[in-house]
Amino acid sequence: MNKSIFDQNAVEEVISRVAKLNATDNAKWGRMTATEMLAHCNLAHQSILKAPKAEKDGGFKKWVTKLYFIYWMKEFPKGAKGPGRFDMKDKVDISLFEEEKSKYKHIIGKYAKLDQKLSGYHPRFGALSHKEWGVFVWRHADHHLRQFGL
Template identity: 50%
Template sequence: MKKSILHSDHRQELLDRVAELQAGDQAHWGSMRVEEMLAHAREVAAAVLKSPKPEKKANIKQLLGKYYFFYFKKEFPKLVKGPKRFDMKGKVSQDEFLEEKQGLIDALQAFGGISHQLQGFHPFFGPLNHQEWGILVWKHTDHHLRQFGV
């Protein structure tokens, strides 16, 4: 079974790892500070929770990328650029570590209480279904926690 934020044990694994983060932790790759990473992961999770039903269909490139990512790729690749709206570089103060840490915890916990099917359009993969969003959020969060050694 692929790990998913929708599965309580998998979600708890991520929550336990978030709890290990400390202010001032250094990234093993990339240029985000730990509080920027927390804000980034929180923003992405929150966007997934409220994303609207997709209005477009996937193109062939998106279908192939989605198939590869969900069935063959175990981890997010390092240093991949995401949409600008989720770029938190320089937008989060180091003093906001505890607030951002709790914000990510709250966002991840919210997946345990959703009563709707996740849906939405991903810029690289196209439309994703409920299960695919669950896997994607888990992989994305795992990627950033590994970035900071937890």
């Protein structure tokens, strides 16, 4: 597998990259502002860290999608869409940038220090193992940092 957010070096890399983000930075693709992207990631991370153990696997289609995105692709594509509940477009004021950035660094830092295994259900991929969550979170963070040229 590839990089995992459970590796302290990966966490430090993400924090170092996000530290360079400014409220006025423009995205290379997508519709979100830097503040909206941080709020989107924070909401997703909170959901991931609190997710209960998956009760179902998700079926064949989600399994194939998971294989493709987690095992075969090296990075998420530019047009990848997430679940609507994490859409922050026009829902976060730019004045909250520093607060969202600080929250992001704090939440991302939790992954390398977890005392439990993640095994929640992803809406697009179905049940993910702890290792798969590590890869997914890394790729999600990397995707959005690349979105802003970081």
